[in-house]
Structure formats: structure tokens, C-alpha cells
Amino acid sequence: MSIIETLGKQAKIASRDLASLSTVDKNQLLVALADALVTSKEMILEANAKDVAAAADHGISAVMVDRLRLTEERINAIAEGVGQVADLLDPVGQVVRGYTNLDGLKIVQKRVPLGVLAMIFESRPNVSIDAFSLALKTNNAIILRGGKDAINSNKALIQVARQVIQDAGYNPNFVQLVEDTTHAVAEELMVATDYVDVLIPRGGARLIQTVKEKAKVPVIETGVGNVHIYVDKYADLDMATKIVINAKTSRPSVCNAAESLVVHRSVAADFLPKLEAALAGKQSVEFRADAAAMPYLKNPVEATEADFATEFLDYIMSIKVVNHFEEALDWINRYTTHHSEAIVTQDISRAEQFQDSIDAAAVYVNASTRFTDGFVFGLGAEIGISTQKMHARGPMGLEALTSTKFYINGQGQIRE
Amino acid sequence: MSIIETLGKQAKIASRDLASLSTVDKNQLLVALADALVTSKEMILEANAKDVAAAADHGISAVMVDRLRLTEERINAIAEGVGQVADLLDPVGQVVRGYTNLDGLKIVQKRVPLGVLAMIFESRPNVSIDAFSLALKTNNAIILRGGKDAINSNKALIQVARQVIQDAGYNPNFVQLVEDTTHAVAEELMVATDYVDVLIPRGGARLIQTVKEKAKVPVIETGVGNVHIYVDKYADLDMATKIVINAKTSRPSVCNAAESLVVHRSVAADFLPKLEAALAGKQSVEFRADAAAMPYLKNPVEATEADFATEFLDYIMSIKVVNHFEEALDWINRYTTHHSEAIVTQDISRAEQFQDSIDAAAVYVNASTRFTDGFVFGLGAEIGISTQKMHARGPMGLEALTSTKFYINGQGQIRE
Numbered sequence: 001m002s003i004i005e006t007l008g009k010q011a012k013i014a015s016r017d018l019a020s021l022s023t024v025d026k027n028q029l030l031v032a033l034a035d036a037l038v039t040s041k042e043m044i045l046e047a048n049a050k051d052v053a054a055a056a057d058h059g060i061s062a063v064m065v066d067r068l069r070l071t072e073e074r075i076n077a078i079a080e081g082v083g084q085v086a087d088l089l090d091p092v093g094q095v096v097r098g099y100t101n102l103d104g105l106k107i108v109q110k111r112v113p114l115g116v117l118a119m120i121f122e123s124r125p126n127v128s129i130d131a132f133s134l135a136l137k138t139n140n141a142i143i144l145r146g147g148k149d150a151i152n153s154n155k156a157l158i159q160v161a162r163q164v165i166q167d168a169g170y171n172p173n174f175v176q177l178v179e180d181t182t183h184a185v186a187e188e189l190m191v192a193t194d195y196v197d198v199l200i201p202r203g204g205a206r207l208i209q210t211v212k213e214k215a216k217v218p219v220i221e222t223g224v225g226n227v228h229i230y231v232d233k234y235a236d237l238d239m240a241t242k243i244v245i246n247a248k249t250s251r252p253s254v255c256n257a258a259e260s261l262v263v264h265r266s267v268a269a270d271f272l273p274k275l276e277a278a279l280a281g282k283q284s285v286e287f288r289a290d291a292a293a294m295p296y297l298k299n300p301v302e303a304t305e306a307d308f309a310t311e312f313l314d315y316i317m318s319i320k321v322v323n324h325f326e327e328a329l330d331w332i333n334r335y336t337t338h339h340s341e342a343i344v345t346q347d348i349s350r351a352e353q354f355q356d357s358i359d360a361a362a363v364y365v366n367a368s369t370r371f372t373d374g375f376v377f378g379l380g381a382e383i384g385i386s387t388q389k390m391h392a393r394g395p396m397g398l399e400a401l402t403s404t405k406f407y408i409n410g411q412g413q414i415r416e
Numbered sequence: 417m418s419i420i421e422t423l424g425k426q427a428k429i430a431s432r433d434l435a436s437l438s439t440v441d442k443n444q445l446l447v448a449l450a451d452a453l454v455t456s457k458e459m460i461l462e463a464n465a466k467d468v469a470a471a472a473d474h475g476i477s478a479v480m481v482d483r484l485r486l487t488e489e490r491i492n493a494i495a496e497g498v499g500q501v502a503d504l505l506d507p508v509g510q511v512v513r514g515y516t517n518l519d520g521l522k523i524v525q526k527r528v529p530l531g532v533l534a535m536i537f538e539s540r541p542n543v544s545i546d547a548f549s550l551a552l553k554t555n556n557a558i559i560l561r562g563g564k565d566a567i568n569s570n571k572a573l574i575q576v577a578r579q580v581i582q583d584a585g586y587n588p589n590f591v592q593l594v595e596d597t598t599h600a601v602a603e604e605l606m607v608a609t610d611y612v613d614v615l616i617p618r619g620g621a622r623l624i625q626t627v628k629e630k631a632k633v634p635v636i637e638t639g640v641g642n643v644h645i646y647v648d649k650y651a652d653l654d655m656a657t658k659i660v661i662n663a664k665t666s667r668p669s670v671c672n673a674a675e676s677l678v679v680h681r682s683v684a685a686d687f688l689p690k691l692e693a694a695l696a697g698k699q700s701v702e703f704r705a706d707a708a709a710m711p712y713l714k715n716p717v718e719a720t721e722a723d724f725a726t727e728f729l730d731y732i733m734s735i736k737v738v739n740h741f742e743e744a745l746d747w748i749n750r751y752t753t754h755h756s757e758a759i760v761t762q763d764i765s766r767a768e769q770f771q772d773s774i775d776a777a778a779v780y781v782n783a784s785t786r787f788t789d790g791f792v793f794g795l796g797a798e799i800g801i802s803t804q805k806m807h808a809r810g811p812m813g814l815e816a817l818t819s820t821k822f823y824i825n826g827q828g829q830i831r832e
Contacts, residue, residue, distance in 0.1 A: 019772065099794055105783055107793055114805050115775070193628070197805055212609070212632070218806045239828040246830035355823050356435065359531070367521055367826025377523055377822060378515055389530050389613055389819035390634045391807040403805035406793060407771050410783025412655040414662035 004188040007143050007176050008195025011116045014173040015141040018113065021170075023090040026137055030086035033133065033164045037079040040160045044075060047156035048125065055149055063253055068123045068150055078126050078157075085133040088380045091398045092139050106409045111402040113139040115197035118189055120145045120211065122203035125153035131200075132161055132175045134383045138401040141174055143196070145189055147203075148181035155179065190215040198391075202384050205311060220391060220400070222384035225255035225339035226311050227369050228332045230354070232325065232345035233264040237271050239366060240344040241278045246368040247342070249283045253313045255385060256340050256372040260308060260318040262328050265292065268321050272296035285315045292321035308335050325350055329357050336360050338387040340369040361387060361394035420604040423559050423592050424611025427532045430589040431557040434529065437586075439506040442553055446502035449549065449580045453495040456576045460491060463572035464541065471565055479669055479730075484539045484566055494542050494573075501549040504796045507814045508555050522825040527818040529555040531613035534605055536561045536627065538619035541569035547616075548577055548591045550799045554817040557590055559612070561605055563619075564597035571595065606631040614807075618800050621727060636807060636816070638800035641671035641755035642727050643785050646744045646770070648761035649680040653687050655782060656760040657694045662784040663758070665699045669729045671801060672756050672788040676724060676734040678744050681708065684737050688712035701731045708737035724751050741766055745773050752776050754803045756785040777803060777810035 001009075021029075037044070048070040055065050091111050098108035117140045121127045128144050135142035146154040154177055162172040178185060190199060190211060198218050201211040205224045212221065229247055231240045247258035263271055273296055279285055287293075288303040297319075307318045322328045332341055342364035343354040351365040362372045372395060374382025379397030386392045392400035417425075437445075453460070464486040471481050507527050514524035533556045537543045544560050551558035562570040570593055578588040594601060606615060606627060614634050617627040621640045628637065645663055647656045663674035679687055689712055695701055703709075704719040713735075723734045738744045748757055758780035759770040767781040778788045788811060790798025795813030802808045808816035 016773075097794065101792060101794070103787070103792075105787060105792075109793075109810075216628070218804065220806075236828070242828060242830055250831060351825075357432075360821070362822040362824060364824045365826065367824055367829040368831050370831035371519070371521060371824065371829070372822075376517060376519075376521075377525075378513065378517070388634065390636075393819050394525075394822050403809050405776070406778040406788075406810050408778060408780045408783055408787065409767075410781065412652070412658060413783040413787070414658055415666060415784050415786035 002188060003178065003180055003185060004192050007178065008116070008192050010173040011141040011143050011176060012195055014171045015113065015115045017171045018139045018141055018174055021139060026090070026139070027086040029136060029164065029168055029170070030082050030133055032168065033161055034079040034082040036160050036164045037075060037082065037129070041072060041075050044153070044156045044160070045070060045072070047152040050152045051150050060149065064123060067253070068125065068153070070125060070153060074126065078129050081130060082133045085137050085381060088137065088398060090137065091402050096404055103413045104411065105413055108407045109404050110407060111399070112405045114401060114403050115140060116195055117142045117401065118145070118192070118196045118199045118217070120186055120189065120199070120201045120203070120207065122147045122207065123149045125150040125157060127202060128154045128157050128177070129161065131383060132158070134381055134398060134401060136174060138398055140401055143176050143178060143189065145178040145181070145186055151179070151181055187214055190217060193217050200384055220384070220386050220396070221388040222386055223255045223339075224311055224337045224387060225257070226260065226309065226335055226337040227256060227258045227340050228260045228262050228336065228342070229258050229369065230262040230328045230332065230343045231264065231267060231271055232328070232343055232347065232350055233266045234347040234350065235267060235344040236346055237267065237274055240271060241275050243342070243344055243366070243368050244275060245278060247370055248285060248317050249315065250370055252315055256369050257313070258317065258369055259310065259312055260320065260335065262320050262322055262331060263293065264325070264328070265321050265323050268293060269296055272319070283315065285317055287317055287319050289319040290321060293319040311337070329354065333357070333359055339385065340364065340372040342367065342369050361385065418604060419594065419596055419601060420608050423594065424532070424608050426589040427557040427559050427592060428611055430587045431529065431531050433587045434555045434557055434590055437555055442506070442555070443502040445552060445580065445584055445586070446498050446549055448584065449577055450495040450498040452576050452580045453491055453498065453545065457488060457491050460569070460572045460576070461486060461488070463568040466568045467566055476565065480539060483669070484541065484569070486541060486569060490542065494545050497546060498549045501553050501797060504553065504814060506553065507818050512820055519829045520827065521829055524823045525820050526823060527815070528821045530817060530819050531556060532611055533558045533817065534561070534608070534612045534615045534633070536602055536605065536615070536617045536619070536623065538563045538623065539565045541566040541573060543618060544570045544573050544593070545577065547799060548574070550797055550814060550817060552590060554814055556817055559592050559594060559605065561594040561597070561602055567595070567597055603630055606633060609633050616800055636800070636802050636812070637804045638802055639671045640727055640753045640803060641673070642676065642725065642751055642753040643672060643674045643756050644676045644678050644748045644752065644758070645674045645785065646678040646748065646759045647680065647683060647687055648741065648744070648759055648763065648766055649682045650763040650766065651683060651760040652762055653683065653690055656687060657691050659758065659760055659782070659784050660691060661694060663786055664701060664733050665731065666786055668731055672785050673729070674733065674785055675726065675728050676736065676751065678736050678738055678747060679709065680741070680744065681737050681739050684709060685712055688735070699731065701733055703733055703735050705735040706737060709735040727753070745770065749773070749775055755801065756780065756788040758783065758785050777801065
């Protein structure tokens with residue numbers, strides 16, 4: 001039996017065992033996990049140090065090493081996050097709709113767990129505990145497959161979680177880590193239709209593309225954000241400057257950071273120098289510009305077609321000048337990865353048309369795209385940001401980890 | 417360019433054109449379509465007669481020919497269905513949640529269309545108009561690929577629909593029929609990720625299996641129902657008799673009809689002869705029984721393993737005797753196709769445990785499974801019955817044809 005078959009069968013059994021856990025049971029486990037993470041700090045940091053050392057040896061970039069690194073504060077933050085999940089309202093068992101029909105049948109649609117979740121993710125080790133805590137809160141079993149860069153950290157974190165579950169008298173297979181980080185095993189997980197109810201990939205464009213091509217299990221695509229800010233003819237240019245700088249530079253490695261600036265021709269000559277002046281001496285950003293934007297920039301790089309389709313995740317931004325509003329809509333709908341998009345304008349009709357027409361999970365008027373986040377959007381948690389339309393779109397909280405079931409109670413009714 | 421590329425590109429454009437249709441626009445089109453179907457009756461019946469004649473030539477079974485046949489009454493019923501869709505509340509634009517956050521951002525999550533739907537379906541020609549009317553009501557473009565047996569009927573029906581759209585001054589590609597009914601073209605539709613947002617297959621187990629194996633576009637699985645009725649030790653046997661006869665014989669060709677009877681050992685000797693006696697002289701049903709059930713039946717056929725996994729869609733029923741309640745749960749969870757399942761019992765604990773444990777879209781206590789239906793369940797419409805857990809589960813109404821989008825309005829907010 002392959003490793004995925006073994007883990008899959010165990011996860012199926014675990015998902016049945018999980019069905020009987022009450023809200024109180026689940027919350028007690030989460031609180032115990034938060035405590036255990038703090039008391040196991042040294043063991044976790046030791047494991048993480050191995051990953052960080054190996055990453056340095058492999059010549060991984062400083063930004064990526066930082067994503068990988070755990071500290072006492074970061075472990076405290078992970079534990080705090082687990083505690084917050086305990087505080088969230090339990091969606092399982094919630095009645096979505098219900099009524100008594102003309103035949104006297106009592107029909108109730110309730111939220112139920114999805115069953116077995118799988119997650120394939122890249123370097124950040126906190127994802128493993130975040131994902132498990134949300135899976136547990138929704139009575140789902142979870143199979144985690146992290147990147148090889150974080151394997152020691154993930155092993156340590158999941159060992160803590162499994163010990164907590166076992167100490168409480170439950171099946172430790174509520175959460176399982178795929179310790180073999182080869183692509184072959186990841187691809188086996190993508191086609192494990194007998195075991196996996198939903199696969200959530202979290203990572204870069206290449207991972208998402210592989211999953212789209214290979215997966216046979218149901219998938220929720222997440223994360224890739226080729227995010228545009230469109231500065232309209234009727235924009236307040238001071239506001240636009242603040243928004244573009246925040247969206248591009250406040251945290252360039254995240255998916256809701258802006259990657260591309262689209263500017264209306266009639267404001268390009270005013271806005272682009274203003275933007276460069278505001279950045280001067282603070283943060284250097286490489287602008288990859290189309291021909292129309294070049295004259296207004298100090299040291300532009302000529303943009304290639306590929307630049308407009310790239311999520312840089314760095315201090316780089318493509319710039320496109322458009323001749324009219326409709327061209328901006330067409331351009332953004334052509335290059336969008338359906339994550340977050342923004343318009344800066346004082347014109348109410350354009351604001352509404354932009355929000356209605358742009359095909360993305362979150363569409364902003366006069367605000368930075370950096371706000372796309374489950375906590376900001378009032379979901380209380382976040383297991384990822386869906387860029388697809390089915391099941392869940394945008395930041396996903398606990399509800400996204402549930403399905404529904406119809407409960408029908410009769411007294412012998414038959415259909416004529 | 418292949419036929420699917422052509423239809424796909426046209427559907428993408430149509431889905432953008434559809435975005436601007438108001439509720440009133442959509443309802444007027446639906447009313448016009450209902451009228452046009454009635455006035456085009458002769459043309460539709462003529463086309464259908466060709467399909468019926470060809471089916472007879474191809475030696476297709478009487479039951480299947482009946483599914484294919486249109487009559488004046490059936491066309492009236494299709495038109496009436498279209499009129500009912502006009503009367504339904506429009507889900508597009510509905511606010512799902514919304515609030516003003518601490519930064520003063522106004523965040524609203526609204527229902528929006530999915531975009532381009534595709535449906536692959538088998539013989540019943542009414543499906544084409546039903547599906548189009550629900551797609552139109554939710555501002556979705558739709559590509560229909562019906563079976564070759566109904567090709568003339570589908571062409572006639574879709575021609576009427578496209579004429580109505582065009583006469584109203586809109587893009588007729590709101591609905592398109594794939595006229596090439598080869599498997600190769602259907603399979604091309606299953607991988608048309610550039611054009612199709614969701615594919616809904618409606619048909620037998622073989623079609624669903626092919627879609628599961630080949631599709632790369634997001635899929636909502638529908639329809640296959642290996643439906644069980646479990647008659648418990650604590651069942652009211654008169655009630656159980658009525659329910660089993662209704663669930664098996666009232667309309668055996670539909671997916672919510674029962675296919676398998678599971679009986680607790682302690683009531684088998686009483687119940688099985690009682691069931692046969694109640695059927696005597698009314699409807700003959702072939703019972704394919706396990707060894708434990710054989711002694712209590714008059715002319716049983718010995719069941720094979722395959723019988724227990726088969727959706728007969730006929731006057732055939734498998735019978736399994738179980739030794740205890742837990743065996744019934746395990747048995748049903750092993751063979752369920754996650755559609756509809758029922759228990760007959762007077763024991764409240766078993767009733768609750770059955771509903772919580774059985775992994776199906778609709779789980780009944782003391783009622784016939786024949787009630788699984790979007791209209792009965794209060795959804796006002798039905799585009800199919802989902803047997804998967806993601807996006808929609810059980811009967812799907814208009815909401816299942818929508819996604820959501822976050823609209824965020826600020827006054828220059830940036831994230832610190």
C-alpha cells in the first residue's frame with residue numbers, strides 16, 4: 001500500500017471519529033494545543049533551526065528564509081491563533097434553512113464537515129497548525145503536505161498536535177503529515193479521489209498550475225494575485241499615490257500586494273512623477289513600463305508582455321497607460337488572476353461599473369488591496385484566499401470548510 | 417479553431433453581455449420564451465418525431481423512448497416551468513453579508529453569476545430549456561451538449577430560445593447547443609478551462625464516471641442514486657411496507673427511487689413476506705437477495721456483489737439482511753452514492769444516529785426517498801441533484817448557479 005493510501009484510509013477513519021466531537025470537545029483540544037505549542041517551544045525551535053540552516057546551504061533567498069524562520073514570538077503568535085479559533089462560533093450543525101412542507105415533512109438543511117481535507121503548501125511552517133486548527137474546529141480530518149524546506153519544522157509542529165490529540169484520548173490521525181516531500185507523492189495526493197474530499201493548494205503560481213493540471217480530487221484554488229490598481233481620469237491623485245505605495249510596498253511578498261499599475265492617459269503626466277517623488281528616499285521600486293508611461297518615469301525598464309502577467313512578490317511593478325476607462329476594464333479582466341483589484345476614482349458611475357465588471361474575488365474603490373484577508377472581511381479566520389468561483393470565493397473562513405446535508409423527518413409520508 | 421473554442425469564446429462574450437440584464441429584463445425574456453415554446457409547438461413536435469422514430473429504429477427501450485417523447489402537454493409543462501422561473505426571487509445582487517470595519521471600509525459580499533455554465537445531459541429534451549431558463553435567471557451563459565438521441569428536439573428547442581433572445585435585441589449566444597454529439601467533442605468541453613466556469617453532467621453512472629476521470633473544469637457531480645431504505649428492528653412494519661413500495665415502484669427510472677433494501681435480522685421474517693404480499697397483484701418487483709433474506713422470499717434471485725452497487729432504475733431491488741444497527745450504517749456508507757438514504761424506525765436515538773452518520777445529501781427518517789427534489793425542499797427550482805460536498809449538495813436551485821464577490825468601498829484607506 002502506498003503512503004497516500006495508508007494516510008488516506010487512516011484519514012477516512014479519523015473523519016468518522018471526528019464526527020462525534022462536540023463544540024466543547026473541539027475547543028478543549030484547541031486550548032490544549034495552544035498550551036502545548038508554548039511548552040514545546042524549544043523542541044520546535046531546534047527543528048526549525050535545522051530547516052533554516054539547510055535553506056542557507058541551498059542558497060535560498062533571504063526573504064524566503066525569513067518566511068521559514070520561527071522565533072519564540074512567532075510560536076506565541078501561532079498558539080494565540082489556535083486560541084482564537086477556539087473562540088469562534090462553531091459552524092457545524094448550524095441550520096442554513098428549514099421548514100415543514102405541505103406533506104408535513106420537517107426539512108432542515110444543516111452545515112456538516114466536508115470529511116477529509118488535504119493541503120499542499122510551501123515554506124511557511126505556521127500554515128500546518130493554522131490549517132489543522134480550522135479543520136479540527138469544523139470536524140474535518142486533514143492531510144498536510146508541506147514543502148521540503150520546512151519538513152523538520154512541520155514534523156515538530158504536527159508531532160505536538162498529534163500528542164495533544166492522543167493525550168485527550170482521541171485518534172491522532174485527525175491530522176497527518178506527508179513526510180515524503182517528493183513531487184510523486186504530492187501528485188498521488190492530487191488524485192486520491194477515494195480519500196480526499198477537498199484539496200487546498202497554498203503556494204506560488206507553479207504549484208497552483210500543477211494542481212489545476214493534475215488534480216482529480218475537488219480543488220479550491222488559492223492565492224495567486226496579479227493585483228492591479230487603476231488610477232482613473234477622475235482620481236484624487238494624492239489618494240492614489242498613498243494607495244499605490246501602500247499596496248505595492250507595505251508587504252510585497254503577499255498575495256494581496258499590488259503588482260501592476262494601470263493609469264488613465266489624461267493623468268499619467270501628473271501622476272507618475274508624483275508617485276516617484278513620493279517614493280524617493282523611502283523605497284525604491286523598479287517600474288516596468290509600457291511605451292506610453294516611459295517618458296514620465298526617471299529610470300523605467302521597458303515592460304515585456306510577460307511582465308504584465310507576472311506576480312513579482314517583490315519591489316517591482318508593471319505600468320500600463322490606457323486611453324479610456326473601457327480599455328482599463330478589458331486590460332484588467334485579461335490579466336487578472338481573480339484575486340483583488342482596485343480603482344481610484346471620484347466618479348460614482350465608474351466606481352460602480354468597475355466593481356460590477358471586474359472578475360475578481362475582491363474589488364475595491366478608493367482603498368488599498370492589502371485589506372483582502374479573512375479577519376478584515378469579518379470571517380474570524382482564514383485558511384486561504386480562493387480565486388475560483390465555486391464553493392468559496394475570496395478569503396475562506398470556517399464556513400468554507402463545511403458542506404451541508406438535508407435532514408428530513410416524516411411520519412410515514414410517501415410521494416403520490 | 418475547434419467547435420468548442422468557438423462556442424467557448426462566444427459564451428465568454430455572452431456572459432459579459434448578460435451582466436447588464438436587470439431582473440425585469442430577464443423575467444421579460446423568460447415570459448417571452450414560455451409563449452414562444454407554446455406557439456412553436458408544431459415545429460418542436462415535428463423535430464421530436466424524428467428523434468422518436470430514429471430511437472425506435474435503433475432498438476432503444478420503451479422506457480427510454482418515453483423519456484425522449486414530447487407531447488403537446490409536455491411542451492406546455494416545459495413552458496409553464498419557464499414561467500415559474502420568472503416568478504422566482506432573483507439571487508443575483510443579493511447581499512450575503514456586509515459591515516463597516518474598524519478602518520471605515522464598507523465591505524459587502526454579494527451574489528454574482530458563475531459566468532459560463534456547461535451541461536452534458538442524456539435523452540430528456542426538456543433539460544435543455546430547464547437549464548437555460550435557470551442559467552438566464554442567474555445571468556450565466558450556458559453551453560448545452562445533449563445526447564444524440566434527442567439532437568433534433570434539442571435543436572428545435574434551442575432555436576426557439578435563441579430567436580426569443582435575438583428578437584429582444586440581445587446576444588443569442590446566451591445559450592448555445594453543441595450540435596456535434598460525438599464523445600470527442602464532449603471530452604473537449606470537459607477540459608475547456610479557458611471558457612467554462614462550471615460543468616454539470618446530468619445522466620447515468622457512466623457519464624458521471626467519464627466526467628470525473630476526464631474533466632479539468634470545475635464539476636458538480638449529479639444524479640446517481642444507489643438509494644437504500646433501512647428497515648430497523650424498531651420499525652413500524654406497516655409504515656415500512658408503504659415507504660419501500662413507494663420509494664421502489666412509484667417511478668423507478670428516477671434518481672431518488674430506492675434501489676436497495678436493508679433489513680434488520682430480527683424483523684426480516686415478518687417484514688419480507690409482508691412486503692411481497694403487499695406488492696402481490698399490483699407490481700412485480702425482482703428481489704436480488706443475500707443468503708439471509710432468501711428463505712423469506714417467494715422467487716428471489718441470488719444477489720451478486722455488483723447488484724449491491726447498481727442503480728437499477730427498474731423494478732429490481734437488492735436486499736441485504738444485517739445483524740445489527742451498526743452493520744446497517746457501515747453497509748450503507750460503503751455502497752451509498754451520497755444521494756438519498758432512509759431509515760424506518762420508532763427509536764429516536766437510532767434515527768438521529770442514522771441521520772448524523774450516513775454520508776448522503778438527503779437523509780430521511782420515516783419517509784419515502786422520492787421527496788428529494790428542489791421544489792419539495794423549498795428551493796423553487798432544480799437544475800440537478802448534487803452528490804458531491806463542494807459548492808452545493810442535494811437539490812440545486814438558483815443559488816447553486818451563483819458565486820459571490822466582495823465589494824469594498826473606502827475613502828483612501830491604506831493598511832498599516
